[in-house]
Amino acid sequence: MGDEHVQVPPVRYYEALARARQGAGALITTGDGRIIMIDTTYRDFYEIPGGAVEHGETPAQACARECREELHRDFEVGRLLAIDHQCDPGVQGDSVMYIYDGGSIDPQVLSGRGSDAEVAAVVAVTPEDLDSVTIPRLVDRIRGALTARATGAVYEAENGRPRR
Secondary structure (H helix, E strand, C coil), X not given: CCCXXXXXXXXXXXXXXXXXXXXXXXXXXXXXXXXXXXXXXXXXXXXXXXXXXXXXXXXXXHHHHHHHHHHCCCCCCCCEEEEEEECCCCCCCCEEEEEEXXXXXXXXXXXCCCXXXXXXXXXXXXXXXXXXXXXXXXXXXXXXXXXXHHHCCCEEEECCEECC
C-alpha cells in the first residue's frame, strides 16, 4: 500500500531539470604576466578569448574554436583553471563559465585585430588594471584562474564570488 511509486516519463523528467548556458575562455598570458584580452565590438568591457559553448560541443572544444576565431591561431587548451556557476533569473538564465589554461605567448604575435568581425582589438592587460577594463565577476574569475595556475588548484565560484 505505501510502496506505490509514480513513474515520471523521461521527457517530463528531463524537461524539469535545470538548463544552463555555458561559456568557455582561455587564460593566455604574456611572458611578463599580462593577460590577453579581447576588445569586442559589442560590449563596453574587455573579455578573455572565448565564447559560448555550442550544441554538441564540450567547453574545451568551444574554447579552442573561439580562440581560433578571435585570435586567428590555434591554441593548446590546457587544464581547467576556473569554473563559475551563475544564477540569473532574467532572460539570460543560469550559466556555467569555464576558464582553461591557454599558456603564454608573445603579444606581438597577436597584435592588431583577429579574424572575427566581433573583435575590435587584442590587448594585453596587467592584473592590476583588470578592474578598469572589465566587469567585477570576470576580474574575480581571472584572478582566481591566475592563482589556480600558480598553485595547481581549480578556482570555483558561485555568482562571481569564491566558493569556500
